[in-house]
Amino acid sequence: MKMLRATLLMIGLLLCSQGFATTDQQNKMTTCNADATAKGLKGDERKLFMSNCLKAAPPATEAVPALTPQQEKMKTCNADATTKDLKGDERKAFMSDCLKKK
Structure with missing residues (x-):
C-alpha cells in the first residue's frame, strides 16, 4: 500500500511540474517588480510604475502582427x-x- 502511494505521489509530481513553467507575463511581472524595488518606489508611485511597466510594449525580439x-x-x-x-x-x-x- 505504501509503494502504491509513493508511486502515485511521484506520478502526480511529474504531471504537476509542467504547470510551474513561467509565462511571458510572469517574467515581465518579475522584471518590473525588480525594477521598482531597485528604484525604491513605494505606495502610489510603485503602483503607477508597475502599471506602466506591465502595459509597456513587448521586447523587440517578439514579432509585431x-x-x-x-x-x-x-x-x-x-x-x-x-x-x-x-x-x-x-x-x-x-x-x-x-x-x-x-
Whole structure:
C-alpha cells in the first residue's frame, strides 16, 4: 500500500511540474517588480510604475502582427481626421465617408 502511494505521489509530481513553467507575463511581472524595488518606489508611485511597466510594449525580439487592410484604412482615415482637426459630428461624417471609400 505504501509503494502504491509513493508511486502515485511521484506520478502526480511529474504531471504537476509542467504547470510551474513561467509565462511571458510572469517574467515581465518579475522584471518590473525588480525594477521598482531597485528604484525604491513605494505606495502610489510603485503602483503607477508597475502599471506602466506591465502595459509597456513587448521586447523587440517578439514579432509585431501586421495590420489588416481594414485596420490600415482606419489608421489612415483617423490620421487624416486628426490632421484636419475634425471634432464631433464632422469627424464622424468624415470617418464614415473615408472608410467607405475603396
